């Protein structure tokens with residue numbers, strides 16, 4: 612491909628100093644894709660099992676309550692909260708707010724803290740921990 616050598620090159624990824632905003636940006640894509648694939652598959656399985664009768668639903672429940680089902684469930688719930696919080700951050704930035712470096716890093720970190728807290732709260736409620 613022809614390249615005009617007088618034009619500046621975009622800095623390579625490794626040039627940028629790593630920060631929470633980069634992690635949250637990557638996580639937004641990863642969690643969005645995870646919800647749209649694994650999350651959608653789990654939802655379809657749940658609905659199909661519920662529509663197919665007690666035996667199929669029992670199979671689903673035994674998988675969902677096994678350790679692997681719980682690990683996937685915790686992962687999906689965390690992905691949902693992380694994606695939602697970073698999605699709200701995206702929408703705020705889309706109106707032109709929150710670009711100042713320290714503000715930007717602060718809210719990136721807050722999405723990570725918030726998603727961990729919301730996931731823990733969600734599972735405390737689901738498991739009925741008192």
Ligand code: HEM
Pocket residue numbers: 639640642643644646647650691694695696697698699701702
């Ligand atoms: C289970 C529900 C959801 C699924 C499956 C989902 C999935 C996705 C996917 C696949 C993307 C594209 C990611 C990429 O390629 O960069 C995306 C982007 C986005 N999502 Fe979600 N999402 C969900 C819920 C939400 C919620 C609740 C919000 C909250 C406000 C949100 C806000 C956004 C925004 C703002 C973008 C665009 C980000 C950008 O400008 O690059 N999403 N979502």
